[in-house]
Amino acid sequence: MxxxxxxxxxxxxxxxxxxxxxxxxxxxxxxRGIITPGSLWLDNNRNTIQAHGGGIILVGSTYYWFGEDRAQGLDPLYKYVGCYSSEDLVHWTFLSKIKFAAPKGFDPHHWVLERPKVYYNRKTKKYVMYFHLDDARYKAAEIGIAVSNDVDSGYQFVKHFRPFGMESRDIGQFIDDDGTAYLIFESRPTHGFVIARLSDDYMSVEKKMCLVKEPLEGGALVHYKGLYYVIGSHLTGWNPNSNVYATAKKVSGPWSPFKNMAPSETNTYGSQSTMLLKVTGTKKATVIYMGDIWKPAAQWDSRYLWMPLKIGKGKLWLPKPEPWEINIKTGFVKFANK
Structure with a gap:
């Protein structure tokens, strides 16, 4: 040799x-209670967390994380939503794989369920799941709704539709400080995405608040110190790009021009936006960027990039990823390397 x-x-x-x-x-x-962005993230069973394109809700003192389960070996006739719980956003307990069969009218061998988002309705005591429902060619472009009495099982498919008659692909969720629930959905023919208010029972999309005229997907929204911040990803498929943000005083707009939320050459550190999670502690409110690092050739190994944002006074910035921890009670963040 x-x-x-x-x-x-x-x-x-x-x-x-x-x-x-x-x-x-x-x-x-x-x-040790530290989140390492992009690292392998394991649940209580030492299995890789499968919650891609997901969303998080807080019920009482428990966080629930839902997302696409893309594990190997799943029955291809069904789609699965992973469900996990946590008290600290670091250690996650696996609850279930929520299984869905293709709705009537969709080819069971060729259909799509993506970006599931669950809302808990305190009035009806129901868990309402929204998701992007599509055919293999992405021509249907609809929203699907399922509902359950329990957080991790028993979801019954209710209906599917195009909201306001518009195409809907990537969806995001947002619950305002007053408890009002919103859905964000990308409508490609309009070259923008819509922020819509849900009905009181969360079972329908009730009012179109605004159309954000920017061709973006992966939309996410947060309300922080009197301003609304919205972020999104450019339309580059699986490939990461430079995600952007805009601000408004009202959820209905008008919205400021979009700006990069990280150095453009980093392509948002290889991630795509999925949610902005606000943790309101006794001392501080911290906004966490939740992003997916997609691996199209090995989707089961796609990773998560979570980082606390630098946010305020109309500016939003994603720092370079590094290990960090959060005190859920106070809202304070510490970085492991400092």
Whole structure:
């Protein structure tokens, strides 16, 4: 064997060792209550968390995380939504794989369920799930709704439709400080996305609040210190891009011009927006960017990029990812390397 070949093998082995150490370090930090963006994230059973394109709700003192389950070996005739619970946003307990069959009129071998979002209605005591429902060619472009009495099981498919007669693909969820629930959906023919208010029982899309005229997907929204901040991703498929943000005094707009939320050359550190999660503590409110790092050739291994944002006075910025922890009670964030 030539010296050059030996050198190449040595470099590859060294690289593999470094990657292995990074994974172990991420898991060790998780056990200490630290989130490592982009690292392998495990549930209580030591399985990779499957909650892609997901959303989070807070019921009492418990957070529930729902998202697409893209694990290997699933029955291709069904679509699965992963459901997890946590008290601290770091350690997640697996609750269930919520299974859905294709709705009537959809080919059971070729249909799509993406970006599930669950709302808890305190009046009806129901859990209402919205999701992007489509055919394999993405021509249906509809919203699907399922409902349950329990957070992690018993979801019954209710209906599917195009909201206001408009195409709907990527969806996002937002619950305002006054408890009003909204749905965000991308409507490609309009070259924008819609922010819509849900009905009191959350079972229908009641009022179109505004059309944000920007061709974006992965829409997410948060209300912070008197301003609304909306973020979105450009239309580049699985490939990451430079996500952007805008602000408004009202959810109905008008919205400011969009600006980059991270250095453009980073492509949002390889991620795509899925949700803005506000943790309101006794001392501080922290807004967490929830993003997906997609791996189209190995979707089961797609990762999550969560980072606290620098936000306020009309500006929003995603810092360079690094390990961090949050005190749920106070809302304060600490960085592991500082």
């Amino acid at each position: 030539k010296i050059k070949d030996i050198a190449i093998i040595f470099i590859l082995l060294l690289f593999a060792a470094v990657i292995s150490c990074q994974v172990v370090t991420g898991q060790q930090l998780q056990r």
